[in-house]
Amino acid sequence: MSSSTIYHIDVNSAFLSWQSCYDISIDANAVDLRTIPAAIGGSQEMRHGIVLAKSTSAKAYGIQTGEPLVNAYRKCPSLVVKQPDFSVYVEYSNRFIKLLHEHTPIVEQYSIDEAYCDMTGMELLHGNPVQYANRLRKEIKSHLGFTVNIGVSSNKLLAKMASDFTKPDKVHTLFPSEIEEKLWPLPVESLFYVGKSTAAKLKSLGIKTIGALAHSDYNVIKKTFKKHGEVIWNYANGIAPDTLSDMPAPNKGYGNSLTIHFDVTDADTAKKFLLSLCETVGERIRLDGVYISVVSVTIVDSEFGHRSKQTTLDSTTNVTELIYQTACHLFDAAWNKKPIRQLGVSTSHASEQKYEQYNLFDMDKYEKLSKLNNAIDNIHTKYGKDSIIRACFLDNNMSGKTSLSVEKQRKKIKKQ
Ligand SMILES: [Mg+2]
Structure with missing residues (x-):
């Protein structure tokens, strides 16, 4: 059976990284937000704003994406907060996608800071796919100024799960042969498509890890969660359809x-x-x-x-x-x-x-x-x-x- 090679490339703290790149591009002496406790956030009124992205050192203070800025300030009073500038992010996103197109003709943009690349059959040209992913990661860093995580696998789901392992600036693999070792020990809520309430329900059934879900009775899961149950049971076993999302593919139409x-x-x-x-x-x-x-x-x-x-x-x-x-x-x-x-x-x-x-x-x-x-x-x-x-x-x-x-x-x- 022929096997595919898929990369999932995810920009690390995209809005914050891109804001830093932009700030430095207009003023070489600007503070690199990635090196200090910093966040992107805010709305009409700062007190109602939420954290959209955060730096690694802000994370060390326990600041989380999606939490109100008021809380974030409480955790770190010296936090530097910048308001989002979406036009800048769209521009950096375009540069990111353009660079990927230089490496493979098949790029599927999944969101502003994530894309899949189909690298199937590229071994003759590029050599070992994992080594090549590392080259791509370094090239993005040196040419565009920001870091990414790359997940490498044989389908989109596993590649996406892999890119979410430790961050930043890393390449991870999650091939079907590695599912037992790398995927199954993870908490069930880290599985793609398992939201908070589904995770709570699974836990009430005694299913705490992805491995436990993979080994659970398919019929019970299907009966409890209907169509969604089928999907997550398959995902836990590394089985995924070609498309991850029902959203229309961004580049078609x-x-x-x-x-x-x-x-x-x-x-x-x-x-x-x-x-x-x-x-x-x-x-x-x-x-x-x-x-x-x-x-x-x-x-x-x-x-x-x-x-x-x-x-x-x-x-x-x-x-x-x-x-x-x-x-x-x-x-x-x-x-x-x-x-x-x-x-x-x-x-x-x-x-x-x-x-x-x-x-x-x-x-x-x-x-x-x-x-x-x-x-x-x-x-x-x-x-x-x-x-x-x-x-x-x-x-x-x-x-x-x-x-x-x-x-x-x-x-x-x-x-x-
Ligand atoms: Mg990202």
């Missing part, structure tokens, strides 16, 4: 999704993530010169329940703002208030034909927005993603307006 490493429990934060997704989707639509007429939003909650909604627009569009507004309406209709772990926006029915059913006022408005979007794309292409960013990414005000602020103005605002 025009869509993007984002796995969030903490529970999002408020609509404001979720909509900020939606905007960053709509930005990248809109830009790709305009780059290809097409217009879309169907928008859909997918929400995956912390128990891996999926909800999605889609709608057909009255007109075709390539305007980020319209895609975003639609995505927000769909989100409001779909969200059942359960903590969110993954969000996706996808668009379809792309065509090169533009048709509109706007009233005169809207037509004028969207025509202007369309021109503005194109102008911004041109500036991004010419001067980089940082040259113009959205006002809401600057001051966390969800206005959805595009700010024509330039770099200088942005720095000024950041210093305030």
Whole structure:
């Protein structure tokens, strides 16, 4: 039987690492956030903000991703906190994916800071896949300035589980022959797709480790957890289908999704993530010169329940703002208030034909927005993603307006 070779590559503390890389790129004397107790977090009001990413030394203080900043400050009063700058992260994410494409034609972006590479059959070209993973890890570090973990295995699930072993800057393998030694001793909640309440229920059945789940009675698990039970029992045994997620693959059609490493429990934060997704989707639509007429939003909650909604627009569009507004309406209709772990926006029915059913006022408005979007794309292409960013990414005000602020103005605002 021919065997596949899959890498799962995961950026270590992505938002914090990327923020450090960016800060150092604009000021060589900037403090490297990775070397001090630091976190990325905050929202409209700092006191309501949560930790989105943290440095290793912040972790040593017991600070956890997803916890309120107030708690984090209590644990470490000298904690340096920076507000997230999603436009910077999207730019670094693009560089990361681009570099992976230089190593294999088959790259599947899973979230802003994670991707799978299919390295099957590359041994003749690259040699031993584990040694090559180490080369790739070092190349990312030296060329892009941040570290990654790489999991190597024969399927996506095992590769993903492997990349989650000790961090940072490591390559781990989890081949089927290593499941017993490396996977089974782990607590059951560390298995992909096992959320908090599932873990609690499993524990009440006496199943504490992945190994115990693997050896449990399949029929009992299936009866207790239904379809989800089948999936996790198979996962515990290292058996996984080709696709890990029901989310539409980001590069097929025009869509993007984002796995969030903490529970999002408020609509404001979720909509900020939606905007960053709509930005990248809109830009790709305009780059290809097409217009879309169907928008859909997918929400995956912390128990891996999926909800999605889609709608057909009255007109075709390539305007980020319209895609975003639609995505927000769909989100409001779909969200059942359960903590969110993954969000996706996808668009379809792309065509090169533009048709509109706007009233005169809207037509004028969207025509202007369309021109503005194109102008911004041109500036991004010419001067980089940082040259113009959205006002809401600057001051966390969800206005959805595009700010024509330039770099200088942005720095000024950041210093305030
Ligand atoms: Mg990561």
